[in-house]
Structure formats: C-alpha cells, structure tokens
Amino acid sequence: MSWALPAAYGSGKDTNERRAALPRCAQGGLGLITLDDVSKRFPNGTEALRDVDLEIASGDFCFLVGSSGAGKSTIIRLLIREELPTTGRVFVDGQDIVAMRHGQIPQLRRRVGVVFQDFKLLPRKTVAENISFALLVTGRSEEEASEETERALSLVGLSQRRDHFPDQLSGGEQQRTAIARALVNRPSILIADEPTGNLDPVTSWEIIKLLLRVNELGTTMVMATHNAEIVNALRRRVIHLDHGTVVRDEREGLYAA
Amino acid sequence: MRRTAYVLNAAWQGFWRNPVMSLASTFTVGLMLLLFAFMLTTDRGLQAAAGILESKVELALFLDDDARVSDILDLRARIEADPAVDRVDYVTKEQAMKRLVDIAASRKDIQLVDVGTNPLPASLEIKLARAQDAARVGAILRSEIGKGVVSEVVDNPPLVDKLLTVTRVLSIGGVAVLAMMLIVTLFVIVNTIRIAVHARRDEIEIMKLVGATDWFVRWPFVLEGMLVGMLGAVAALAVVLTAAGPITSSLVGFLEIVPLSFGSAFLWQLAASVFGLALLVGGGGAMLSVRNHLAK
Numbered sequence: 237m238s239w240a241l242p243a244a245y246g247s248g249k250d251t252n253e254r255r256a257a258l259p260r261c262a263q264g265g266l267g268l269i270t271l272d273d274v275s276k277r278f279p280n281g282t283e284a285l286r287d288v289d290l291e292i293a294s295g296d297f298c299f300l301v302g303s304s305g306a307g308k309s310t311i312i313r314l315l316i317r318e319e320l321p322t323t324g325r326v327f328v329d330g331q332d333i334v335a336m337r338h339g340q341i342p343q344l345r346r347r348v349g350v351v352f353q354d355f356k357l358l359p360r361k362t363v364a365e366n367i368s369f370a371l372l373v374t375g376r377s378e379e380e381a382s383e384e385t386e387r388a389l390s391l392v393g394l395s396q397r398r399d400h401f402p403d404q405l406s407g408g409e410q411q412r413t414a415i416a417r418a419l420v421n422r423p424s425i426l427i428a429d430e431p432t433g434n435l436d437p438v439t440s441w442e443i444i445k446l447l448l449r450v451n452e453l454g455t456t457m458v459m460a461t462h463n464a465e466i467v468n469a470l471r472r473r474v475i476h477l478d479h480g481t482v483v484r485d486e487r488e489g490l491y492a493a
Numbered sequence: 494m495r496r497t498a499y500v501l502n503a504a505w506q507g508f509w510r511n512p513v514m515s516l517a518s519t520f521t522v523g524l525m526l527l528l529f530a531f532m533l534t535t536d537r538g539l540q541a542a543a544g545i546l547e548s549k550v551e552l553a554l555f556l557d558d559d560a561r562v563s564d565i566l567d568l569r570a571r572i573e574a575d576p577a578v579d580r581v582d583y584v585t586k587e588q589a590m591k592r593l594v595d596i597a598a599s600r601k602d603i604q605l606v607d608v609g610t611n612p613l614p615a616s617l618e619i620k621l622a623r624a625q626d627a628a629r630v631g632a633i634l635r636s637e638i639g640k641g642v643v644s645e646v647v648d649n650p651p652l653v654d655k656l657l658t659v660t661r662v663l664s665i666g667g668v669a670v671l672a673m674m675l676i677v678t679l680f681v682i683v684n685t686i687r688i689a690v691h692a693r694r695d696e697i698e699i700m701k702l703v704g705a706t707d708w709f710v711r712w713p714f715v716l717e718g719m720l721v722g723m724l725g726a727v728a729a730l731a732v733v734l735t736a737a738g739p740i741t742s743s744l745v746g747f748l749e750i751v752p753l754s755f756g757s758a759f760l761w762q763l764a765a766s767v768f769g770l771a772l773l774v775g776g777g778g779a780m781l782s783v784r785n786h787l788a789k
C-alpha cells in the first residue's frame with residue numbers, strides 16, 4: 237500500500253486562510269486541547285467526569301483508555317460540543333468552546349474531525365460522494381469539493397474505489413472513507429472513537445498506520461481505544477480514565493499500568 | 494449557487510419521497526386556506542355593505558304640530574351632544590311635503606292627491622356615527638314621547654341589524670373555525686416534514702458532525718414545507734376565483750343588499766394574504782419538525 241501524498245496536503249491555501257480567520261490569541265494554539273477542571277454530571281445523576289485537567293499539545297498523538305463508561309466518550313463529545321461540562325472550561329485551538337455561541341459550533345466542528353467505530357457513512361452515496369458531502373454542506377463550491385475529495389482519496393489510498401458504495405467495501409475501506417471525510421475540511425484535530433473496534437487485527441494496523449501518517453502531517457490525534465496491542469506497540473501518550481477521573485497520564489505509556 | 498441547488502433539490506426530493514403524505518398535507522393546507530380566503534372575502538364584502546348602510550342609518554323623530562320651536566331647538570341641541578350622533582337635521586312640515594311631492598313625481602306607481610292641508614309632521618332626522626348605537630339612542634329618544642315635543646320615534650332599520658349580526662357571527666365563528674383549521678394544518682405539516690426529517694436523519698447527523706450550519710440543515714425542510722403551503726395556496730385561490738362569482742350573487746340575494754364587486758386591488762390583497770399564510774404555516778411547521786434535530 238502506498239502512502240504517497242500530494243505535496244500540498246495539510247499546508248494549502250485554505251489552512252492559511254483558516255489560521256487567519258481565527259482570533260489572534262488562538263493562532264498559536266491550533267490543535268491544542270485544554271480541559272480545565274472539567275466535571276460532567278448527567279441529569280440522571282451519573283457522574284461521567286470529575287475534576288479532569290488535561291492538556292494535549294498541538295501535533296500530539298494520544299490514546300484515551302479505560303473501561304466502558306470511564307468517560308472517554310464524554311470527553312470526545314465535549315470536544316465537539318455535543319455536550320457541555322457541568323463545571324470547568326474546555327479549550328480547542330485556544331478557543332473557549334464552553335462560552336462559545338451556538339452559532340459558532342459549525343466552525344468548531346470543521347476544525348475537529350471525528351471518526352467512529354461504526355463509520356457512519358451514507359449508504360446511498362459513493363465513497364467520493366460521502367467525502368465531498370462534508371465540503372458541500374459546509375458551503376464549498378463543487379470544483380473545490382471535487383479537488384479536495386481527490387486529495388483525501390489518495391491520502392487514504394481509495395482512489396480506485398471512489399465510485400463504490402459503502403456496502404461494496406471492506407470494513408477497513410469503510411473506515412478509511414470515514415477518515416477521508418473527517419480530514420477533508422483540514423481539521424487541526426482528529427478524534428477517533430474506537431476506530432478499530434469493528435476491524436480485524438490486520439486491517440486495524442492499516443488504519444493505525446494511516447492515523448499515524450495524518451498525525452505526522454501535523455494533525456493532533458486523540459484516539460479512544462480498547463486495543464491493548466496497538467497502544468503497547470506504539471508507546472505514545474496514554475491517558476487512562478477510570479470512573480470519570482484521570483488515573484494515569486504517561487508520555488510513552490502502555491495500555492495497562 | 495451549488496448550495497442553492499443542493500437545498501432546492503433536497504426539498505423537491507423530500508416532497509416526492511412520500512407523495513401520499515405530501516399531497517394529503519397539501520390538501521389540508523388548501524382547505525384551510527380556502528376557508529381563510531372565504532372569510533376574508535365575505536368579511537370584506539359585509540363590511541363594505543354594512544358601511545354603505547351605516548352611512549344611511551337614521552333615526553327620525555316626528556314632532557308634535559304644536560310643539561314650540563324653542564323646545565325643538567333645545568331637544569336638537571341635547572341630541573347633538575351625544576357622541577354617537579353624527580348630525581341632526583330639522584325638517585319642517587313644508588320640507589317634508591316637498592320631499593313627498595318630489596318622490597311622487599319620480600315614480601309612476603304613486604299619485605299624490607291634493608288634500609289641501611299638510612298632514613305630514615315636522616321631524617328631526619338623526620344620522621348616527623355608528624350603526625350599533627341605534628338601539629340605545631332610540632330608547633333615549635322614545636322616553637321623550639308625550640312631553641309635548643316628540644310624537645313618534647322611527648328607528649331600528651331591521652336590515653342593518655341583520656347585517657351586523659351576520660357580520661359578527663361570521664367573524665367570531667370564522668376566526669374560531671380558522672384557528673382550529675390552523676392547528677390541524679400545522680399538525681399535518683409538522684408530521685409530514687417529520688417523516689422527511691426521519692428519512693434523512695443519518696444525513697442530518699453527519700451534516701452536523703462535519704460542521705454544516707443549522708440553516709443549511711433546516712433549509713431543505715423549510716422549503717419543502719413552503720412548497721406544500723404554496724401548492725395549497727394555488728389550489729385554494731383557483732377555487733376562490735372560480736366560485737367567487739356564484740357565491741357573491743347568492744350571498745347578495747340572501748342578504749338583500751346591493752351587489753358589491755371587488756376591485757383588483759382586493760384580489761391582489763387576497764392572493765398576498767393567502768400566500769403569506771401558506772408560507773408561514775408551511776415554513777413554520779417545518780421549523781418545528783426540525784427543531785429537535787438541531788438541539789445539539
């Protein structure tokens with residue numbers, strides 16, 4: 237498999253425009269994530285997060301580990317502002333996204349790409365259409381969308397599959413389509429919520445290699461996972477959550493302490 | 494450009510994805526708008542008719558032949574002081590006779606026999622500012638009978654009463670029925686669009702995930718709702734334009750009033766009101782349906 241990339245990927249005109257569009261104070265903080273004393277209590281009384289302080293540097297690659305219900309998904313949903321913390325502040329790209337107005341949420345989500353365990357592809361659109369959809373619904377022109385889509389397709393190695401429908405693809409190809417869709421708006425952060433949860437070990441490794449490549453291109457990676465083998469092999473930063481608190485945060489960590 | 498094309502296309506597809514439901518809600522909107530147009534038209538017609546009649550409403554006081562002029566003028570001043578009264582005219586016996594002669598001269602079916610003396614009483618003719626006050630003012634004046642000035646009070650033109658009652662019943666009843674129809678229509682539209690929203694819920698989820706604005710998500714549905722409303726409006730106006738003639742003439746016959754025809758200005762007003770309400774109900778209903786999906 238080839239990982240040849242168009243030279244312009246990740247450093248194109250749009251990225252500079254996007255930087256210019258950010259508040260001045262945030263320009264140094266692209267890709268930076270900060271959780272400041274964050275707690276999240278749901279109306280039913282469940283305490284999903286308790287006093288979480290976290291800083292993920294720009295360009296970092298980190299794993300969120302912990303058993304189901306430990307708070308991994310809550311952190312992810314806070315980062316794309318699907319949830320608001322009960323107390324505390326959350327900064328993405330140097331911007332306080334808790335204080336942010338509702339109308340600014342779309343801008344945030346264009347800067348934070350997300351991929352899921354179940355891919356969330358539209359079954360009646362082709363691979364290329366699934367990817368360009370993310371551009372068209374954010375108001376980009378057709379020409380721009382098809383250009384960017386081609387770039388994303390070659391980044392994830394799916395150019396040959398561009399006109400296939402999701403049900404004609406393997407799980408790995410579907411996840412690569414989802415990753416291309418998440419990257420096509422050139423986000424500064426890519427969040428992956430158990431991206432290998434539905435994939436066999438070999439395919440999982442292909443996806444991880446792709447995510448590492450994306451990270452090398454400058455995108456901050458946050459990946460929630462239960463895959464101990466991958467975490468242990470990569471020796472990247474590991475943030476271990478348990479019952480809503482960070483119990484371990486190591487620079488070159490392992491899946492279990 | 495592409496954005497507009499996308500939104501229009503999505504709205505059109507949404508409409509035809511479930512044609513039975515879409516046409517059912519178009520029909521409901523059409524019915525509601527038809528009622529609305531009918532109400533506007535009759536209300537306007539009756540108002541105009543009532544206005545014409547109201548300007549003619551008069552109470553007449555027949556005066557005793559031997560009433561003193563100073564008493565008559567005094568009474569006239571008191572009547573004029575009532576805010577419901579527009580004008581009071583004093584008609585002498587001679588003026589009354591002359592009027593009768595004039596009327597007789599213009600009509601072939603009446604012949605005047607010269608009786609030598611003048612049997613007609615002098616009168617005060619009272620023009621009211623508002624027809625609704627006729628009964629009250631009439632009652633006050635009737636209490637003057639037998640005090641040496643007033644011999645008889647003629648009031649209460651029955652047609653005006655009838656017309657005012659019809660107008661009142663129609664506007665109260667019409668508003669009530671219209672309100673119910675409006676709720677039913679809104680309910681049907683909300684459900685139609687909800688089905689469209691449900692059919693595209695995965696698409697909406699992804700749109701929000703990749704950073705589409707709320708309006709981008711909302712527009713196709715709002716337009717679909719407006720399309721339903723517009724089609725209903727066209728149907729309703731077609732019915733109104735076809736049926737307006739016969740209905741007006743039967744209404745005129747029933748109320749025994751002068752036929753009134755509506756100018757083109759009113760027709761434009763009617764069309765604008767019907768389309769306005771259609772867009773409001775269609776678009777508004779759609780907004781309600783999408784609201785839940787945009788909460789986050």
